[in-house]
Each structure stands twice: as structure tokens, then as C-alpha cells.
Amino acid sequence: MATLERLIPKARSFNAGSLTAETVLALLKKHVRGKFAQSSTLRSAKRFVEQRVASNRASGDILHHKGRLVLDELSLGRRMRIGLLLVEGDLVVKGRYEDSLDPESVVVVTGSLRAGEVITRGFLEVHGNLVAERSILFLDNDACCEVFGDVRAPFVYTNYHAVKVHGGVKARLVTGDAKHIRSTEKHTFIEETDRRVRDLLSPKLLKVFADELFEDEEGDEEDPDAPWIDAIDSEKLAAFVRRGQPALANTASSGS
Structure with missing residues (x-):
């Protein structure tokens, strides 16, 4: 499996010493816009920075990439642990984008996020559109997602995951848990028993x-x-x- 350096070679990294805690906090202050769920995304990001600074071992990296980022796949989990990822620009994942809740991850994309499929359990903030070629799954209730543009995919499913969409939810089928996905524009939700x-x-x-x-x-x-x-x-x-x-x-x- 590729290392983080090979996966995102132009990213600045806390583990590699090209990012400091002060720099990361300044970036968060500049770029995190969400106010949803009492700014849970920002609080979680700051908490991870504090935990990473206090840790004597590389228990997860903090990455900052400036510009459009194109990847074959991105999975934030145990093997290549990314606790905090900030992309200044669009994030394009040709295959699957999947973030993590256990261990917790925070992802902020100042542009749009496009992928083959999206599975999100962690904290995700997207300033543009969140688009998937096939499916978007919002899972688990301990984190949240905020999208300032549209959410677009053929299939959108929610499972107790708090999602705020400032644009519209555009899909052939939106099902799962209606109470936890909120959008400015009306969308058709179909109960899974229908x-x-x-x-x-x-x-x-x-x-x-x-x-x-x-x-x-x-x-x-x-x-x-x-x-x-x-x-x-x-x-x-x-x-x-x-x-x-x-x-x-x-x-x-x-x-x-």
C-alpha cells in the first residue's frame, strides 16, 4: 500500500515537519466556515491538533494540500491514518472516498468533492458541491456533514448522520433517515419501507x-x-x- 507521501506527494504534513500546530490552527480559522451543530467540525479539528501535539508517536497525520487534488481512491482509516485533511481546491477521487469515525477524521474541502462513491461517517465540510457517480452514504450519528453547494448522486442514503445542505439534494432516490438530512431546497424523500x-x-x-x-x-x-x-x-x-x-x-x- 502506498505511503501518505506517495498518495498526496505535494501535501504539507505535520508528521513530516512541514506543518506546525500554529499553521494548522491558522488554516482552520481561515477556511472552516461551517456553523452546523455548533461548529462540531471546527471543534473536532482543533481537538485532533491538540491530541496530535500531545502525542509522542505518529498516531495520525495532518495534511494540507493547496490546489486541485486528484486521487484514485481515498480511505481515511487505520492503515494510512489521516486525522485531519484540508484541501484548498477541488478534491476528485476516481473511485471511493471514505472517511472514518473510529478513529475519528475531519476533512475540509474548499472546492467541490467528486468521487465514484462517498461513504462518510466522520466530519466532512465541503464548500462547493458533493457529487458521486454512484452513491453517497451518510452513516452513524456521532459526526456531521455540511455542504455549501448541492449534494448530487443517483442514490443518497442517510443513517442518523446529521447533514446540512445549503443547496439542493438531487438524486433519483433519497432514503434512510429523513430527519437528519436538511437542505435549503425541497427534495423527495422516500421511506425505506416504501x-x-x-x-x-x-x-x-x-x-x-x-x-x-x-x-x-x-x-x-x-x-x-x-x-x-x-x-x-x-x-x-x-x-x-x-x-x-x-x-x-x-x-x-x-x-x-
Whole structure:
């Protein structure tokens, strides 16, 4: 697996000594704009800087990249631990973008974030648009996401993850947890138990959800051969999306 230096060679790094705590705090003050959830993103970023300064070992890096950043894939986790990533410009990930909650990560993109698929559990702030070619999953309830432009993807799913969108949510299907995704523009949300969700999902994904499919009780007038989804298993869904599979049948691109 590539090192962080090879992954983002032009980034300044705290571990490498090209970033100081003072510089990072100044960058955060300059670039973090979010006010959602009482500025949780900024608080979490500052907390990570404090923890990193107090640690005698490289328990996670802080990276700052200036300019457009293009990567094949970006996964912030245990192997290549990035606790805080600040991109001044657009972040383009050809495959999967996935941030982390355990261990916690904070990502701030001053431009737009575009990826094949997005799985976010950590703190994410995007000043432009958040766009995925296939799917965007907002998972877990301990962090939040704020997008100042639009959220665009064929499939958008939320699971108790607080999301504030200053633009619109534009997707063929938005489902999961309606209470935790807020946007300035109205969007159509479909409850996961609605039959339309089953009809829109890809046959491959429906096979993954076989245990979550229920037939109508005897005596109901509905078609017994058209089972409905009781609840989407978010971990099964995330595993499916990680493989680069489209969640929807005949998924079309969301545009740029």
C-alpha cells in the first residue's frame, strides 16, 4: 500500500515537519466556515491538533494540500491514518472516498468533492458541491456533514448522520433517515419501507437484503410476490457500495 507521501506527494504534513500546530490552527480559522451543530467540525479539528501535539508517536497525520487534488481512491482509516485533511481546491477521487469515525477524521474541502462513491461517517465540510457517480452514504450519528453547494448522486442514503445542505439534494432516490438530512431546497424523500425503494434498487443489492425483505401478511390486497424492505442494513449497504457496485437499477451518472 502506498505511503501518505506517495498518495498526496505535494501535501504539507505535520508528521513530516512541514506543518506546525500554529499553521494548522491558522488554516482552520481561515477556511472552516461551517456553523452546523455548533461548529462540531471546527471543534473536532482543533481537538485532533491538540491530541496530535500531545502525542509522542505518529498516531495520525495532518495534511494540507493547496490546489486541485486528484486521487484514485481515498480511505481515511487505520492503515494510512489521516486525522485531519484540508484541501484548498477541488478534491476528485476516481473511485471511493471514505472517511472514518473510529478513529475519528475531519476533512475540509474548499472546492467541490467528486468521487465514484462517498461513504462518510466522520466530519466532512465541503464548500462547493458533493457529487458521486454512484452513491453517497451518510452513516452513524456521532459526526456531521455540511455542504455549501448541492449534494448530487443517483442514490443518497442517510443513517442518523446529521447533514446540512445549503443547496439542493438531487438524486433519483433519497432514503434512510429523513430527519437528519436538511437542505435549503425541497427534495423527495422516500421511506425505506416504501415499495418504490425496492423497485429502484438494483437486483444485486436486493439479494444482499434478502433477510430484510418481507412478504405481505395473508389477506392483504397487495401482491404477495412483491416483498417490501423492513429496514436497510447500513453495514451490508456500505460493503456493497465499497465494491463499486451501483445501488440502483440502471443507474445514470449524476453529472458534474
